[in-house]
Structures are given as structure tokens and as C-alpha cells.
Amino acid sequence: MRVTLCAATYNRPDGLGRLLAAVAALQLQEPVNLSVAVVIVDNSPDRNARAVVEAAATDFPWPLHYVSESRRGITFARNAALQKAAELSSDAVVFIDDDEYPDAGWLEALLRRQRISGAAVVLGAVRPVFPDGTPGWIISGRFFETHRFEDGAELDDAHTANVLIDLSSLHRHGLVFDNRYALTGGEDTMLFQALLDAGERIVYAADAVVFETVPQSRANLEWLMKRWYRTGNIEAALFLRGHEGSSWRPLGNCLRGLLRIAAGGGLFLASLLVLGLGRRERIVRPLYTVCRGVGILASTLGRNYSEYREIHGT
Known part of the structure; x- marks a missing residue:
């Protein structure tokens, strides 16, 4: 071999x-x-x-x-x-x-x-x-x-x-x-x-x-949210893959994005109310769903995050 x-x-x-x-x-x-x-x-x-x-x-x-x-x-x-x-x-x-x-x-x-x-x-x-x-x-x-x-x-x-x-x-x-x-x-x-x-x-x-x-430039909330946004971009592209001519798929993507934003936003607010700022990792986690939903919406509208334009680490 x-x-x-x-x-x-x-x-x-x-x-x-x-x-x-x-x-x-x-x-x-x-x-x-x-x-x-x-x-x-x-x-x-x-x-x-x-x-x-x-x-x-x-x-x-x-x-x-x-x-x-x-x-x-x-x-x-x-x-x-x-x-x-x-x-x-x-x-x-x-x-x-x-x-x-x-x-x-x-x-x-x-x-x-x-x-x-x-x-x-x-x-x-x-x-x-x-x-x-x-x-x-x-x-x-x-x-x-x-x-x-x-x-x-x-x-x-x-x-x-x-x-x-x-x-x-x-x-x-x-x-x-x-x-x-x-x-x-x-x-x-x-x-x-x-x-x-x-x-x-x-x-x-x-x-x-x-x-x-993991460099310092990635070990922060801003970079995590960009990565989660990109995850939504990819998820939107997967949903459309092979169905580019379908008229309902973009609408379906938008609905999926909105649902994630609503669900993640609700969990974020609930975590903030219950936990305050004491367990930041628990409060931040619902933002994954929010950012992914925004990424789905944005990608459906033609806006994607170009992660490989940036270089992190040496």
C-alpha cells in the first residue's frame, strides 16, 4: 500500500x-x-x-x-x-x-x-x-x-x-x-x-x-462566532446542493435560519437570566445556534465568510 x-x-x-x-x-x-x-x-x-x-x-x-x-x-x-x-x-x-x-x-x-x-x-x-x-x-x-x-x-x-x-x-x-x-x-x-x-x-x-x-487570535468569542457563522454558511450550501434550480429551497433555508436564531436567542436570554455572568461557557453556548442561523440566512442571500483570507498563528 x-x-x-x-x-x-x-x-x-x-x-x-x-x-x-x-x-x-x-x-x-x-x-x-x-x-x-x-x-x-x-x-x-x-x-x-x-x-x-x-x-x-x-x-x-x-x-x-x-x-x-x-x-x-x-x-x-x-x-x-x-x-x-x-x-x-x-x-x-x-x-x-x-x-x-x-x-x-x-x-x-x-x-x-x-x-x-x-x-x-x-x-x-x-x-x-x-x-x-x-x-x-x-x-x-x-x-x-x-x-x-x-x-x-x-x-x-x-x-x-x-x-x-x-x-x-x-x-x-x-x-x-x-x-x-x-x-x-x-x-x-x-x-x-x-x-x-x-x-x-x-x-x-x-x-x-x-x-x-490554538493561537490567541482564535481563543476568543469573536473568532468563535465567526466560525459558527461559517458553519451556517456551509449548512445552507449543503441544503441547496444539487437543488439550485428549486424555487422553494432558498425559502426553506431562510426559515431554517430564522428558527435557529429564535431558538438560540431564547436559550441565550434564558441562560443569561438564570446564570448571570457566572458560567460564561453555558451562556455563550446558545450563540452557536444563533450564529449558525445568521450564517444560513446570509449564505442564502449570497454573503459568506471567507475564513481563509485570514491567517492565524505562525
């Missing part, structure tokens, strides 16, 4: 160096038929990740490839990674982000779950690592934690922060990341939904853990 580990990067030299060091330290019981390669796609027109990759390549345990993709946007970078993996005749591609680093047993756990399940997609766990000075309510509220499931559970969604994808499944269904979501994100949600619609399976590998470094 030929596996290619891929990460897109944009002006995060510290994060990229940390990622490559952790990948080099992976503990992998390599069977005779396993071949591993690593691909870093630099999405900066300045190609400033090249020096980091070349420095790491001198004693890297596997082939390390640098790819430049100057067209700005996460979809262009990830499609460039898929293309390079295909050129390397890979059977599977594994995506991880440049602000993450893997546990030593990460790749082994993904591969083991794929061998057992035969699924087209295997999703791993993402755990946040917060900087000093992060507000306690951010940590206790678990706003940056991904959902956890039983090992081997079948899922109805996935993301590219920690995932293995069988390339033959993508090729069989003619799928790549949709460039309409280059700056907004949500392209991974669309891709995995298309795979599910085509009859493929997504399973969870509980032991395949990566750690996400």
Missing part, C-alpha cells in the same frame, strides 16, 4: 516545522508492502515554506516533496496535493493541517482502522492545545474540541484536519475539492457528503490523534 501524507501551508513556518518534526518521529510498524511519502503544498506566492521543507528533508525518514500552488485558496492547495499523490501512484492520501502535529501512533491507527473496515474514509480525533492565558471558559466550554465517537463508528461527516481517503474512491466518482469554496472553506464537507451520496463509508479511528495549536 502506498500512502501519501499531505499538508497545505500558508505563512506558518513555525507550525510547519513542528508538524514535520512530529511526522518524522511517527512510530510505524511498516509491513513489507507499505510505502510512505510526505507532500507539503505551499500556498504562498512567495514560496516561503520551501526553506523549512528543504531543511527537514536532509534526514527525513521518508521521501519529502515540496509543491508550490500560488493560486490562493485551500481548495487549490488540497487539489494540488491530490494531484501529487496520484503522480506518486498512491493508494491513499492522509490530510493534516499545518497548525497541527500528530501523536506518535497516529498514522498506524488510521491505517489499522482502514484495513479492518475497508472504508473509503477514516477520520481521526483532533485535540486542542491552548496557549498560556487562554480564558478558562474557552477551555471548559470545549468549543475547540471535535466530537468523539466509539472506535470504528460509522459517521455521516468528516473533515480534512485528520483524515485518510482512499484515492480510488475519489477517482471512481470523479471527485476533487470544489474551488467555489477556496476562501470560505467547507470544501471538505462537500467532498465527504458526495462520497456518502455515492455509497462510500466513513469510519472513526479513536486512537488516531492529532493536536491542534
Whole structure:
């Protein structure tokens, strides 16, 4: 089996160096038929990740490839990674982000779950690592934690922060990341939904853990509300997907958005009245529903949040 580990990067030299060091330290019981390669796609027109990759390549345990993709946007970078993996005749591609680093047993756990399940997609766990000075309510509220499931559970969604994808499944269904979501994100949600619609399976590998470094610029309510708003944008796009010509779908989206705003707003006011400001994480949580509703409405009217125009962390 030929596996290619891929990460897109944009002006995060510290994060990229940390990622490559952790990948080099992976503990992998390599069977005779396993071949591993690593691909870093630099999405900066300045190609400033090249020096980091070349420095790491001198004693890297596997082939390390640098790819430049100057067209700005996460979809262009990830499609460039898929293309390079295909050129390397890979059977599977594994995506991880440049602000993450893997546990030593990460790749082994993904591969083991794929061998057992035969699924087209295997999703791993993402755990946040917060900087000093992060507000306690951010940590206790678990706003940056991904959902956890039983090992081997079948899922109805996935993301590219920690995932293995069988390339033959993508090729069989003619799928790549949709460039309409280059700056907004949500392209991974669309891709995995298309795979599910085509009859493929997504399973969870509980032991395949990566750690996400959360910068101070994200560990705050303003950023959380932007992320939740974007979640609504993606939900609206999913609802309209494949039904763009339907006249009632946009109206349905608006109603869904309004219902979420009303429900979340009511819960927010109730929490504020009952709890005051004593349990901020409990008061903030209903704002997820409010922001998601606003995001649904805004996206239906053609206004989406371009998250990938901003860079967080180094």
C-alpha cells in the first residue's frame, strides 16, 4: 500500500516545522508492502515554506516533496496535493493541517482502522492545545474540541484536519475539492457528503490523534462566532446542493435560519437570566445556534465568510 501524507501551508513556518518534526518521529510498524511519502503544498506566492521543507528533508525518514500552488485558496492547495499523490501512484492520501502535529501512533491507527473496515474514509480525533492565558471558559466550554465517537463508528461527516481517503474512491466518482469554496472553506464537507451520496463509508479511528495549536487570535468569542457563522454558511450550501434550480429551497433555508436564531436567542436570554455572568461557557453556548442561523440566512442571500483570507498563528 502506498500512502501519501499531505499538508497545505500558508505563512506558518513555525507550525510547519513542528508538524514535520512530529511526522518524522511517527512510530510505524511498516509491513513489507507499505510505502510512505510526505507532500507539503505551499500556498504562498512567495514560496516561503520551501526553506523549512528543504531543511527537514536532509534526514527525513521518508521521501519529502515540496509543491508550490500560488493560486490562493485551500481548495487549490488540497487539489494540488491530490494531484501529487496520484503522480506518486498512491493508494491513499492522509490530510493534516499545518497548525497541527500528530501523536506518535497516529498514522498506524488510521491505517489499522482502514484495513479492518475497508472504508473509503477514516477520520481521526483532533485535540486542542491552548496557549498560556487562554480564558478558562474557552477551555471548559470545549468549543475547540471535535466530537468523539466509539472506535470504528460509522459517521455521516468528516473533515480534512485528520483524515485518510482512499484515492480510488475519489477517482471512481470523479471527485476533487470544489474551488467555489477556496476562501470560505467547507470544501471538505462537500467532498465527504458526495462520497456518502455515492455509497462510500466513513469510519472513526479513536486512537488516531492529532493536536491542534490554538493561537490567541482564535481563543476568543469573536473568532468563535465567526466560525459558527461559517458553519451556517456551509449548512445552507449543503441544503441547496444539487437543488439550485428549486424555487422553494432558498425559502426553506431562510426559515431554517430564522428558527435557529429564535431558538438560540431564547436559550441565550434564558441562560443569561438564570446564570448571570457566572458560567460564561453555558451562556455563550446558545450563540452557536444563533450564529449558525445568521450564517444560513446570509449564505442564502449570497454573503459568506471567507475564513481563509485570514491567517492565524505562525
